[in-house]
Amino acid sequence: MPRKGILVNRPHERLTREQVELIHQASMQILTEPGLVSFNHEAVDTFHSHGADVETITGDHQGWHVRIPEQLVLKALDSAPKTVKLGARNPDNSLIMRGDEARVYLITGSETNIWLDVDFPVYVNKMDPAKEIRVPEFKPRRGTLADLCQSAHVCEHLETVDGYIRTVNIQDRDITEENKDVNKFFASLNNNTKHFMSGLTSLKQLDNVVRMAELIAGGRKALEDNPIISFITCLVKSPLQFVEDTTDTFIEVCRRGLPIVVSSSPQAGSTAPIKEAGIMAQINAEVSAGITLGQLVKPGTPVLYGSVPVRARMDTLGDSYGSVETSQYNIDCVQMARFYKLPNYSTSGVCDPKIPGQQSSIERLFSDVVVTMSGPQFLHCAFGLLDCNSIFCLLQAVLDDAHFRMIEFFLRQPRIDQPELEAMMKQIQEVVSTPQKLYIRHIRPVLRSGEISGAYPFEGSGEKDDVFELAYERMKELLVRPVQHIDRETTARIFEEIPGILPRLNVYEGRG
């Protein structure tokens, strides 16, 4: 049985059908004129051999103008699978994503460089030394392999997390470009039984990580049936450019038939028009071009329509994930993907501040609620992420899990039917005839049935705000709860066959 996710009954839509079609038409027009620029020769050859018009660009960097005929794009959008399965080490954690069904799966990520530790030092009031308070103090440092293991471990136990994208870039001294991929894949898969999605640092490691996945899944065919890993590549650099190396990676993953996200992240105001119509026409063209390439490389490649649009900050021209427009763009993209009946990879919850607090809660909760309501299938909802995509805080991830429980509850389908109303009519008649006129005794049959939403789990006592401290306690509880590691025999085979995995990741080493 796959995970349930959140089935959104009536997805929120911003665009009318006519507006969706207008964006589609504009995108098709963009792909024919001006077309896109590719810095990847193989992509150019692939498009050219299927009828695209190609023109060499002269200059410092070898590149080509590619004008893709509309029919080629339409055929690819049509041939791309409408249902994509993302498997998992524990098959009960697999995700079935249908492009025409608004079932939302909540996924962590993305990779950050900074890991944020938290401590609670005690401060004494100068005027009244008897008065003490504990104040959360956040300390940033570079992320490590051990942090990645911790993050995967805690996310295994966070109930609302449906799948795992690594949250931290491993920057240990003994991690190199050559061994980074095998270590990040093994650390994540060994501490988490949910679906694992990742980008690739080095294309040379693709076959090693695929082999690792085969060993864990039980062979090549087993991995095909239960793809426990998938990939994400930013092959598009906005505006409208195919990057040389990430496009190579994309093509190779497609060849191996594993699920992949075609992701584009234009920034409204700098790498895309600031106006909604402009960024939407452009991102839809960029993603459609990527999907087309994937289907030309290997028809039937399972792809997700990946959209990470964002508005620029006006003060720095950096990303502003916390801006309201960012959520609007994301919801529009969900609609575009649904128009093509393709599963959508969407983004929410990324916020601008550097530490957990009011701004982070407000920004992330706002986008989490509205984007979830639009019904993307794969919602990269940034558990624990801060400072856009730069900082990860495990404490924040624990808080996010509590927020998503509220969202999950809110999006439950209402039960209003004849038998329910008849039962309620009976209850109303019964209670109004009693002297106290209270419905309280009727609460009890539903009190522990899950029909009533729980209290906020980190509620403080009295006027004290204990949220961070209580969430921290929860985080510690989850860290000591065991996870189901890859079994001893498979671990031994992985260490034997896959070069570069650091011995300290072998949980069986030295245990006899």
Next chain:
Amino acid sequence: MFMKAGVSMSKDIVATIKENVIQGRKTQADTGIDDSFTGTPGVVELVRQALDSNISPHVIISEGMTAGMQVVGERFSTKEYFIPDMLASAEAVGAAMDILKPILESSNVETKGKFAIATVKGDIHDIGKNIVAILLKGAGYEVHDLGIDVPTEKVVEFVQKEKPGYLGLSALLTTTMTEMGVVIKALEESKVRSNVRVLIGGAAVSEGFAQEIGADAHCIDAFDAIKVLERYQ
């Protein structure tokens, strides 16, 4: 007079009463927290069985109901139980007390006391008042609910005639809470103020206000009311 029942039978029934109080099951028709109780006799049926088996009301109350309510209170304080659980248990005990009341009266067993409660004149809010009434009844008090929007004269008249040891006054609104002071003044003028302890409660009132109008205590909620009353026992 009550005869001594077999010790083990007595223990079984009283222990089952205690368990059903913890489950908050007034009658056989009620569901408890634990599904295994479904369809079995509730507190009302069990108290009747206990009386039929000649178990003394004192044992039923102390070892069955009071002991059960003690567990409920503990579970509430550890957040395992919620207010609906407390109320269900208190209602079950209250219903059992209705059965036991005539027997207790005839055998001169004293209750914890007579408690009159009213929402003062001008105020029609009664959720808090009703919860207090249910819980106090469940805690063993003889509760007389005078209702909502109760005129001062009616309160005074009840105190004069029925001589309750305690009077609870409730008000939600800042516009009606002053009526509590009017009631206390009227009790003084009628020379019955010293016969009754006056407890006030409701969202608008405070400890300071209680002192200002000459009330004996301010109760934050129903549980606080029980604690305050225990101090007077």
